[in-house]
Amino acid sequence: MNKKDIEVVELFAGVGGFRLGLEKTSNSFKTIWANQWEPSTQAQHAADVYQEHWNDGTLVNEDISLVWENVPKHDLLVGGFPCQDYSVAQTKAKGIQGKKGVLWWEIYKIVKKNKPSMILLENVDRLLKSPVNQRGRDFAIMLSSLNELGYIVEWRTINAADYGFPQKRKRVFIFARKSNSKKTPTKKFIEKESIFRNEFPVETFYDSKQIDLNKYEDLIDITQKYKEGKFAESGVSIKGKVFHTKYKASLSKQTPFKDILDKNQKNYKFLTDKQREIAAYQKSSKRIERQSKETGFKYLYSEGKMSYPEVMELPGRTMLTSEGTINRSSHFIKSGKGIRFMTPIEAERMNGFDDNWTSSKHDRFRYFAMGNALVVGIISKIGKEIIKNVK
Numbered sequence: 001m002n003k004k005d006i007e008v009v010e011l012f013a014g015v016g017g018f019r020l021g022l023e024k025t026s027n028s029f030k031t032i033w034a035n036q037w038e039p040s041t042q043a044q045h046a047a048d049v050y051q052e053h054w055n056d057g058t059l060v061n062e063d064i065s066l067v068w069e070n071v072p073k074h075d076l077l078v079g080g081f082p083c084q085d086y087s088v089a090q091t092k093a094k095g096i097q098g099k100k101g102v103l104w105w106e107i108y109k110i111v112k113k114n115k116p117s118m119i120l121l122e123n124v125d126r127l128l129k130s131p132v133n134q135r136g137r138d139f140a141i142m143l144s145s146l147n148e149l150g151y152i153v154e155w156r157t158i159n160a161a162d163y164g165f166p167q168k169r170k171r172v173f174i175f176a177r178k179s180n181s182k183k184t185p186t187k188k189f190i191e192k193e194s195i196f197r198n199e200f201p202v203e204t205f206y207d208s209k210q211i212d213l214n215k216y217e218d219l220i221d222i223t224q225k226y227k228e229g230k231f232a233e234s235g236v237s238i239k240g241k242v243f244h245t246k247y248k249a250s251l252s253k254q255t256p257f258k259d260i261l262d263k264n265q266k267n268y269k270f271l272t273d274k275q276r277e278i279a280a281y282q283k284s285s286k287r288i289e290r291q292s293k294e295t296g297f298k299y300l301y302s303e304g305k306m307s308y309p310e311v312m313e314l315p316g317r318t319m320l321t322s323e324g325t326i327n328r329s330s331h332f333i334k335s336g337k338g339i340r341f342m343t344p345i346e347a348e349r350m351n352g353f354d355d356n357w358t359s360s361k362h363d364r365f366r367y368f369a370m371g372n373a374l375v376v377g378i379i380s381k382i383g384k385e386i387i388k389n390v391k
């Protein structure tokens, strides 16, 4: 191993979006250990795909909660993990304990044990406002616990389409670095020191706020009493002091859907007349009376009209794991006289994976994997800044 290598551990690896993004930036990134385990199926398709691309023994295909102690020392920990309930309770031994099965606590234990100098995580932007009945509490727990372990934590919600990628995919990226700094974070930090400052240019920051998490005694106190509300799209937290702000991206030239079309007509699957009818209905605006199963309460559910077929002059909408089914969120494309599903290759292109990255698997999984994955180019951009930082 070269001395200037950055040793990476990849958690919740899926089909390898983080690794691919980092490797596309620099060969200084060396993934030394990775983990992927799909709890809901016996088949381990994502792990298979990962191993097809990196058959070097780095991937451990087991539940992270069973193998976290085997994670070796590393420089950079990366992973996209589920948004769950992060609340903590007191144990009988007066320690603190997060709920079983909440994967954030596996990340926390790995960080505590291995103390990597950097951490890069990805999540849905809902993380900044969860849970519904105590907005922002879960993210406050996350910030506070990483600050306690000696990390400066910054985050930014990024819509990939704003920075030239062919998908409107909004995700929060969290970057933490080990530091003894006791600075009070300000807008200046976000403008001059943030890992996001060069690759994700901003037109303006506005509506900034501060929060002092030190007024809470510990994570249990945050769990019970946190009431500062949700976190804005961009921010930094140093030793419990948080500065956060909304921002308007300085837009790059957009990449429209038409630029990533799969030209191979053999891959096209057309909708039948019946399917076209259902898809058109699902995309239409509607007001439906529904009844709550729990309370019996009747209410009007309404949803707006969506373009059908897809507008080719704009970036695609967010891809979900249900892509490829007849569904309101799937992409349907006009092609000749017919309307077709988006092809698996188009799904891969939307995220910036190489064509046929998942082609050893059936289509249903290929769409599912891309709905779970991330925009690889965003990781490459952050990777570029990590390399500069380390130098």
Ligand SMILES: C[S@@+](CC[C@H](N)C(=O)[O-])C[C@H]1O[C@@H](n2cnc3c(N)ncnc32)[C@H](O)[C@@H]1O
Pocket (backbone or CB within 6 Å): 012, 013, 014, 015, 016, 017, 018, 035, 036, 037, 038, 039, 046, 062, 063, 064, 065, 079, 080, 081, 082, 103, 369, 372, 373, 374
């Ligand atoms: C949001 S996806 C991450 C996708 C990944 N970033 C990619 O580029 O493909 C989360 C992944 O965590 C995996 N996972 C869920 N529970 C897990 C567990 N207990 N241990 C290990 N992996 C788990 C899922 O199978 C899924 O592939």
